[in-house]
Amino acid sequence: MARINAQIMSARKVFDFTYQTPQETLLGTPQTLPTSEPATPQVSYTVASGDLPSVSIPLAGNKWIGMVIGAGQFVTAGTLSWRMKKNGASVNTGTLSVSANYYYTVQAWFHDVSVGDVLEIALWSSVADSKYDYKAYQIHITRITFYNKPLSNLKIDSIVAQPVLTLGNPAAPTANWYIYVIHKDYNFTPDATSYYYRSASAGDTLRILYPDPTYGTMYTKNGDVSSQNAVTTQTHASQRPRYSRNYLPSKITLRYLTPREI
């Protein structure tokens, strides 16, 4: 009797993602920034297991992004310098022009962090009266592999924008929230460099998806698609912090496919 190849579709799976509330600290008394690089960074967080987002069904794979903010104000116009460190090693350095009486925000995106990693930002200024008074931290998710199998009818039920901070303002929020979904054509050769991605908004359903061995099925803008182990900076006359947000999956439903001969 002839056999045919078939795909067995799983029961519907519902993935609920929960993001931890960002840790924020506003200093009662602002610190004066040094005029050369400090030996001990002003902003320091150690990644703890309780900081990681939780998912209702264990994932086949993912990476974590550490989002760390340092912010303050310049009295006299000058140049802010920063160094982003992971476990004591320099990851990124740079400078930013800040006008007199303006607030600055340095938002660092550490790619692929683990529990126990120490994430730091050192800040210093070209002028002697600049201040630092605010820090924040949150972990985001990226490179989500739901299953190491083809997926069917993946629906973006809901998306959240993170971080949501009690102070300051998000910069230029996008009207249509979206996340990046990796999708492969059935005959597309899977490898680490050849992949497509598209943006998907809440309500979108993607019919067939093949997880990429490197990028999984979904990945995240800040800390991965762009600003990977890098900073985004902002200055503003009144907003501190003024920060970027990631659009992250909140609820995803899907089925996976298992090939069978019948």
Place this chain on the structure above:
Amino acid sequence: MIVILDTGKLQDLTDAQMKTLDSKLRSRFLGLIGWSYSPLTGELTLDFGEVDEEALLTKIADIEAKAEGKRKRLELLEMIKRWPE
């Protein structure tokens, strides 16, 4: 507008080296708001803030000339474009 130059060098910068680089970049690229450098990738990112389209095209041509053929990548809004070598 953010322009990313691949310097091809993976070297950490000291505070003193950062000051020197900052001075050179700001004298060469007028309107530069800030920059960052990754010792992990060798990428030097130049931030020119918000500029209009005409100024953007002029700025790109200027950077292309000054970057002496180095590999470049332009990141504008959600669009990322990489030029070939």
